[in-house]
Structure formats: structure tokens, C-alpha cells
Amino acid sequence: MSAGELLAVVRAAGGLGLADDAGCWAVPAAGPAEALAALARLEEERSPRWVWWSAQEVLAPLAEADPGSAGGSAPRGLRPARAWDLAAVHRLLEGGADDGPAAVRAAAAGLDPAGAPAPGQLDLVGAAPGATEYGHDGDGDGPLRPDGHLRPEWVDGGWADSPARAARWAQVVLETARMQEHRLQDPQARADAPAAGSAAGAGGGGALQTAWSESAASVLAVELAAGGPPLDLEEASGVVERLVGPRPRDEAEAARQRAARDAPVLAALGHRAATSGGGGAHAGGAPDLRSPVQVRQALADVGLDLPDTRSWRLERLAAEPGAHPVLGALVAWRQAERFAVAHGHRWLEETVRGGRLRAAWSASDGGAGRMTASAGVHSLPRELRSAVRAEPGHLLVRADLGQVEPRVLAVVSEDPALARAAEEDDLYSPVAARLGVPRDVAKIAVLAAMYGQTSGAAGATLAAMERAYPVATAFLVDAARRGAAGEDVRTAGGRRIRVPPVEEVPVEAGDAALDRARSQRAARGRYARNAVVQGSAAELFKAWAATVRARLLRSGEGEVVLCLHDELLLSVRAEAAPDVADAVVTDLAAASSRWCRAVSRRPVRFTADVAVVERWSQAKA
């Protein structure tokens, strides 16, 4: 077996099931530590491409069990160099939310997903001994039903719970990967929604590359969950105290603090503050500031009739001469309240453990397949970023992709003029020259084209955009057209973006129904138009992140601690930081040119700002 050959693995109570092209076998292991040792040995000796239902399922328990993990917060457990994640590839091929084994197998085998066993469903017919239609199956309790679907008893886990059975389950895992591989390279299998780029749509190596990097991102997501951004708890607590006050010792004190925060706003509204004592939010008829309805009414009572109470509206009014004092007070209250509720003391207690921000990470979420994180890690307020701080002996390397979405648009649309603009460090300056408008107008026009914005200043420049970059514009218009018709689209790497079907409206329907249908179609169009760019950008980002991860894995110099759509944050040993910073740029060049070759005919330049910092908040060098 040479490096990179597929090796399927399944965990079971008494050990592991493994399968490669030569067959399947069981490896008994008394506990997770023994299982980890066995897998680590295989990684060392064979350097395979690991195949699993999901990285999460296999890797997360091993990380927990790693005996070398005591004290350290670096990634633990098995650190695979290569993976094939059936769930990740399934999401790529099919879209949708269900990426469990039953759905994955059904799609890979080209079976009707409706026939797949639902979770918890007993397959009485298939499992019944002597059932005639399955009588030819000499393996009545095997992993597969004669119709090709998985047997529900195996899906639920109970029946694969010995090393020997796990080995047979691993055989199924391997076979499913081969099926996915075939489908990835078969244009017929993906005729439902043509790919954005040319190469991926035509099959070939491009699709495999995407499957590999999406699988690597899946591994990275598990490692981010076990690691994550280092947070200086004392410093973070200081920031929170400064912004929302000291940590309350009990609920009564918390209520007093809330009342104290409310008081200035209520006073400006002409109300006496509610007396403390939790629950009595409406004392003296004062409005509940946390209720948008009551706030709007209260503002109306002082002569401010507003359509809603959004902060940007309040801020604009507050800035006017002679503005009502409640406006400024309310804006300040909103900021403090928001911070207290979303990133306050309770948040610190719940999400910081062992000096790291602990979150659940998903490698491909939402419509477009971006990485997501829970616990508000992706919406960490700027004020807290100074507390994301390198651990002793380490430094942070932060790297941002520059203008990634218009560059990605150049790739997926294969627009030669936009690709030429991407040669510049600042893509928008040649675009501005070509459009004959100032740079900031050009930037708005490009973004508006990608987001489907038609109103305001951007709308006026759209026509110029269309003349200057007809290929890119036509690409976006076509994606929007498909979306508006309720048809699926695909990203550059071939990710299927499911577009919900549009509602049919009978001709005799009233104006209101027709308006609703029109706005629904427009919304679907904007969604699809944006998703092909945003989703393709997510793929490029993950290819880059996977390349960086692989380098850090080989060198042992550090780890990825945060992925934020177009930004990477690494924790690396201090002495290695300058070299790693250089390497991240090299890795982008390698990953982006590989990605461009895989998904299109046109190379496009990508850039990154990289800096070595102690704190995340520090400016790029």
C-alpha cells in the first residue's frame, strides 16, 4: 500500500474495524487509548487516506482519550494527514442537511433517498428471518439490505458494536467512498445543477481535490473544537467588567445591575427607574427596554414616531442637532446590553476552558458551505479581540485573504478582464479605472453585483459594470436566474446549493400574493447569485487552511486556532513565527493555483496580509 491509499476505519466498543482494497479486518482494543495507538501506528506506517463516516465520529473520542494531552491544549489524538470524509463529500455532492450514513449511502449508490432507513426506524421486513423477498440474501443480518440501502440496525450503531462487525461496516465505508469518487467524476451524476467553473463541471481531478480539502476541513473542525483560540481569561474579564460591570454574585445583584443600566434611558423617557428585585420589569409603568415593541411605543410617547428601533436609525437621529436625549442613551444602552448578554460574564464562564475559547465547529454549514462556529466565536466583538492572546512561548500568526470574493468571481466566471484586475494587489483600482469612477464607487459596484443589490448608488454603476465585465456579470445573472426559478446551482468546486422551490401562484391571485411571489423569486435569485461566489470562496479558503494545517502538522511548529471565512489565526512556537508567516503566503500560492487549475481554466492571483502578533487585535504589519 502506498501513501494516500484509502483505509476505512470504524470504531466499536471492543476495538476497531478496518478495510482497504485488499479486504477488511478487526483490531481489538481495550479502550480508546489502545485504539488511538493502533491508528497512530497505521498513520505512521502507511500514511493512508483515512475514510470515515465523519471525522467527528472517529477523531473526537480519540482526542479525549489521548494520554499525552494532560496540561497541554494543542490538538490531541490522531492527527491524520489525509482523509475522505463521507459526510463532507456527501454535503458537497448533494447539499441538504442530512449527512448521516443512511442518506450518504443512498445518495452514493444512486438510490432513492426516500427509501433509506430513517434514524431509529426498525426494518421489520428486512430483518425478519425467512422474509421471502430477501430470501436470496444469504446474509440476513449483514450491513446491507438487498435493495442496497443500509440496514437500520447497523446505522443505529448497535449491530456494528464488535470489532468483527465493525470490520464489515468499514468495508461498507470504503465501498461508499469509491461510489462517491465515481460520482464526483461523472458529469451525468451531477446533471441536476451544472458547476460554476468549467473543469469541475467536466469532471476530472478537480472534483477529487475539492473532496480532499473539504475532508481536511472536517478534520480541522474537530481539532478546532479540541483546541481553538487562546484567550487570556483575566484580560477578558477586565474588558467585560469595564463594559458591563463586575460579575454579579447572585441573581438579585444581576437584577440590580440591569436596573442600573436601564435607569438613564428610563429617566430620559420621563420614567422613574424600575425598583430592583428581578421580574418587576414594568414597575411604575416603565417600558421594558428589551422589548422592541415597548421601546417603539415609549419613543412614540415622547414624540418620536419610528418604523423600527434599529440602532443605525437611532444613531442617525441622535446625531441630528437638538435630538432627543433618549436617543443617545438608548444607543449606548443597546451596546452595553448586547455585550452583557452575548459576551458577558456568563459567556466567559461557559466558553473558556483551559485558556481556550471552546466552540463546536462545522466545516461546511449553511447554504454556501462556509465554516461556522458556535458560542459566538465568529462574532467576537472587537473589544474582546485583545484578549485573544498568544500563550507563553508562542505567537499568533494572523493572515487575511485580500478581496477574496471578487477574485473568486474572476475564477468561477472566467472573466479575463476581472482576472487581469486581480493581478494588482488592489483589485479595485484597475476596476475603477475601467469603470471610470472613484475607487470606493467601483468597490460598491462590484459588491453590489455579487450581492444582487439594485438600489442606491450601487444600482447606477451596475450598467457600467455590465459593460466592463460582461463575462462576470453574465455569470452572476445566470446564477440569479436559476435561483429565481427554484433551480439548484453549484459552486466552483461542485458543491450543490439547494434552492428551495418557488411557490406557484395562480394567475387569478391577488396583487398581494403576486407581490409576495415576486419578492420570493427575487430573494432566491439573490441567494443563488451570492452563494456561488461565497461558497466558492469558502472552498478556496478551506483548501488554503488545509494546506497550512498540513504544513504545521509536518513541522510541529503550531496549530490553526481560528478560521473566520477569509482569515486564519495560528498559534505557533515563538521562534518559528516569522518562518510560518512566510510559509502561509507560500501555502496560499500553492493552494490557490491548485484550486484554480482544479475548478477553471484561468489562473487568478490571490493575496494575503500576514502578521506576527501577540494579540489578535494587533494591526496587520
Added chain:
DNA sequence: GACTCTACGTA
């Protein structure tokens, strides 16, 4: 308890 609405932080 599950759901929608409003709101707001990030990209």
C-alpha cells in the same frame, strides 16, 4: 416546548 420576530455582532 417549539416557533417567529426583532435585533446585532462578525465575514
Added chain:
DNA sequence: CGTACGTAGAGTCA
């Protein structure tokens, strides 16, 4: 009548 995400509280329905 610019996209995506996660989160929280108020309010509604069952």
C-alpha cells in the same frame, strides 16, 4: 428591494 452565520429575549401558539 445586499448575502451568510449564531445568539438572545420577547412574544405567540399549543
